[in-house]
Amino acid sequence: MGLVDLPRVPLGIFPTPFARVSDLAGEPGLRELYLKRDDLTGFAWGGNKVRTLEYVLADALARGSDTVVVAGGPTSNFAAMLAVAACRYGLGVTQVCYGDLREGASALKVSRRAGAVVEFTGGPDRGGMEERAAEIAESQRAQGLTSYVVPRGGATAVGACGFAAAAVELLEQLDEHDLAEVTVVLPVGSGGSIAGLVAGLALAGAGDRVDVVGVSVSRPVALARQEIAERAEACARLVGATGTPARWRLVDGRGPGYGSSSAEADRLALRVLCHGGLLADPVYNAKALLWLSQHRPELRRPLVYWSTGGALASADELTSTTAGAAVGEEARS
Structure with missing residues (x-):
C-alpha cells in the first residue's frame, strides 16, 4: 500500500x-x-492539523467507527477541528482534557459548539489524557459503540x-x-x-x-x-x-x-x-x-x-x- x-x-x-x-x-x-x-x-x-485530520478521520470512517475519543487540552486546535469535521460525517466526539473545568479557551468553546462531550481528568498531567481516553472508549464499546481513539494532535x-x-x-x-x-x-x-x-x-x-x-x-x-x-x-x-x-x-x-x-x-x-x-x-x-x-x-x-x-x-x-x-x-x- x-x-x-x-x-x-x-x-x-x-x-x-x-x-x-x-x-x-x-x-x-x-x-x-x-x-x-x-x-x-x-x-x-x-x-497544519487539517492535513492530519484528513487521514485520521478517514481511517476512523474506514473502520466503521461511530464515535471518536480524542485527547486534547482546552486549547487544542486539533481536537476542536476534529469536532467540527466530525459533524459533517455524523460521528460523535468525546474530548478528554487535562486539569479541571475551564471555559475561557476559544478552542474548547468550538469543540462544545460542534457537539463534543468534554471531560476533564482533574489532574495537571497532560499524559493522563490518553489513558482516560482509552478507558472511555472501552466503556463506549461495552455499550455497543464503535469507538476510535485519537492521541494528542492526532500523532x-x-x-x-x-x-x-x-x-x-x-x-x-x-x-x-x-x-x-x-x-x-x-x-x-x-x-x-x-x-x-x-x-x-x-x-x-x-x-x-x-x-x-x-x-x-x-x-x-x-x-x-x-x-x-x-x-x-x-x-x-x-x-x-x-x-x-x-x-x-x-x-x-x-x-x-x-x-x-x-x-x-x-x-x-x-x-x-x-x-x-x-x-x-x-x-x-x-x-x-x-x-x-x-x-x-x-x-x-x-x-x-x-x-x-x-x-x-x-x-x-x-x-x-x-x-x-x-x-x-x-x-x-
Whole structure:
C-alpha cells in the first residue's frame, strides 16, 4: 500500500502558499527566507492539523467507527477541528482534557459548539489524557459503540501521512522556485508533523535535499526525539517509503513551558504581525520563530519556515485583559 491508496477525506485547500519574504520582522534573524503558509489550509480557521485530520478521520470512517475519543487540552486546535469535521460525517466526539473545568479557551468553546462531550481528568498531567481516553472508549464499546481513539494532535502513523503528502507538495514548490536544497524549520508539539515530513521526503527520494529542524515547544527533546523517530519509521512503512531518510533534528524552544507565555516571544510575535502580516500564535509559532531568530547563523542553505497556524490561541492571547496594553505600547515603540 502507498500514500495514494490510504483513505483520505478532502478538507483542506492544497497546496498552501509558498513565498519568499525579504523581511518578516524587521530584524536580521528573520530576513531572506521562504514561508510555507500552512496557516492557510482553508478548512475552518486553517492550520497544519487539517492535513492530519484528513487521514485520521478517514481511517476512523474506514473502520466503521461511530464515535471518536480524542485527547486534547482546552486549547487544542486539533481536537476542536476534529469536532467540527466530525459533524459533517455524523460521528460523535468525546474530548478528554487535562486539569479541571475551564471555559475561557476559544478552542474548547468550538469543540462544545460542534457537539463534543468534554471531560476533564482533574489532574495537571497532560499524559493522563490518553489513558482516560482509552478507558472511555472501552466503556463506549461495552455499550455497543464503535469507538476510535485519537492521541494528542492526532500523532499516529496514520495522522503523519498528512505531512508525508505535504513533503511531496513542498518538493514541487521548491522546484518552482529553483531551490535545490533547503532547511525547513517548524514548531513541534506532539511530533506528527515532523515525523510525516521525514517519511514523505524518504518516499519522494529527496532525503538529501531537505534538512528538517523541529523546534519543540511541548516536550523535552530527549523524550520527544525517540517518539518522533519511531513514528516516522511507522509512517514510512505505511506509505511504502524506501528512500534515504531526511536529515532532521529536534531543538528546545519551550521557554517557560508548554502553553506558558514568553515575553520575548510575545514581543517578536507582535513585530511579525505588524511588520510581516503573519499571525504567530503564542503556543507554537511565536516560540519557534524566536528560536529561529536567535539561531539563524547556525543554519545553512536557503531557509523555509513552516507556519503551522494557531489562530484560536492567537485570538485568546490578543483579547486577554493584559494583551491590549502590551500591544499598544510595543507598537508605539
